[in-house]
Amino acid sequence: MGDVTPASLPPILLVLGDEELLATRAVSEAVARARSVDPDVDVREYQAGTLTVGEIAEMLSPSLFGGRRVLVLRAGQDARKDLVTALLGYARNPDPDVQLVVLHLGGAKGKAFADGLRAAGATVVPAAKLKGHRERVAFVRDEIRRLGGRCPEDAAETLIAAVGTDLRELAAACSQLVADTDGRIGADTVSRYYRGRVEVTGFTVADATMVGDVPGALEALRWALHVGVDPVPIADALADGVRTVARVASAGRGSPYQLASSLGMPAWKIERAQRQGRGWTPEGLVEAMRAAAECNAAVKGGADDRAYALERAVFSVAAARQGGGR
Numbered sequence: 001m002g003d004v005t006p007a008s009l010p011p012i013l014l015v016l017g018d019e020e021l022l023a024t025r026a027v028s029e030a031v032a033r034a035r036s037v038d039p040d041v042d043v044r045e046y047q048a049g050t051l052t053v054g055e056i057a058e059m060l061s062p063s064l065f066g067g068r069r070v071l072v073l074r075a076g077q078d079a080r081k082d083l084v085t086a087l088l089g090y091a092r093n094p095d096p097d098v099q100l101v102v103l104h105l106g107g108a109k110g111k112a113f114a115d116g117l118r119a120a121g122a123t124v125v126p127a128a129k130l131k132g133h134r135e136r137v138a139f140v141r142d143e144i145r146r147l148g149g150r151c152p153e154d155a156a157e158t159l160i161a162a163v164g165t166d167l168r169e170l171a172a173a174c175s176q177l178v179a180d181t182d183g184r185i186g187a188d189t190v191s192r193y194y195r196g197r198v199e200v201t202g203f204t205v206a207d208a209t210m211v212g213d214v215p216g217a218l219e220a221l222r223w224a225l226h227v228g229v230d231p232v233p234i235a236d237a238l239a240d241g242v243r244t245v246a247r248v249a250s251a252g253r254g255s256p257y258q259l260a261s262s263l264g265m266p267a268w269k270i271e272r273a274q275r276q277g278r279g280w281t282p283e284g285l286v287e288a289m290r291a292a293a294e295c296n297a298a299v300k301g302g303a304d305d306r307a308y309a310l311e312r313a314v315f316s317v318a319a320a321r322q323g324g325g326r
Helices: 020-037 053-060 081-091 111-119 133-146 153-163 167-180 187-193 195-199 202-210 214-226 231-250 256-263 267-276 282-300 306-324
Strands: 012-016 042-047 069-074 098-104 123-126
Touching: 012 020, 012 111, 020 069, 020 098, 020 167, 042 053, 053 081, 081 098, 081 111, 098 111, 133 153, 133 167, 153 167, 153 187, 167 187, 202 214, 202 231, 202 267, 202 306, 214 231, 214 306, 231 256, 231 267, 231 282, 231 306, 256 267, 282 306
Parallel strands: 012 098, 012 123, 042 069, 069 098
Antiparallel strands: none
8 A cells, every 4th residue: 555644645536437346446445545544534425416515514524523534425426516516616625634535427427526526636546347358358467466466468368258257256256366376377277267167158158159069069058057057148148159250250351450440349359250250151140140039039038948948049050050051
């Protein structure tokens, strides 16, 4: 945390963005820093949408007993106009013994409040959802570095493939890996550690199906269902696999990096789809889309045997690849 002094605590902290993990972490870190200056700091939390101007005046007025205070205002985008006016007035001349932490989703709603706090000199902590694959890779690498470990790019990629894109799960996985290893984390460490997890995602089933590996797809599917993976994301992954190959195939030739911006997909996903697209014809892909859509309808419509619907889809998509390739 470094040396924290009262002067180094920003009087107004604006946590801007809709990624809950990053926002929660920003608040925890702000409170921890304040506690390191004053262990008896008074921390209070409020919902901006239900707070009145009278309450805010009371909460910001100098305390009879002195001491530091941290006031956390959640859902700042829901604050009413009179409250925004009062807070922006306060922000121009804040109390040095009070730290006001405002969480704001960062969208169009309540934008004037966020802009006003920024103009008044608030310290902004970004907490927006990570948009692309590259940002998630950077998050994993930073997270492991923060925990005292080291993680090259390919290991971060392997971890995301195993765990998925949910930031909470990724952060927990990073923490677990660093705790259970010497902190030097390679792709082989992740693969060994998450072997069971990697085998049971819907994408594993979809990837095997798209290249016509029916035995591999069925084995992955049965194992996934056996360990309790929900059938809905498996059906979604299968539909996404077919759709991605179709979109990439219709975009024509080109390097994954050239196609990335026009298709709005990460280059690694395009590269994988180009690899999987070999052996497919346009007619085969149309047939596969129909099979994936039927499977989705059956699985989400509460079919009696969702496992059977998924197995049938694996056979149908693989048959479309063979049939369409003649």
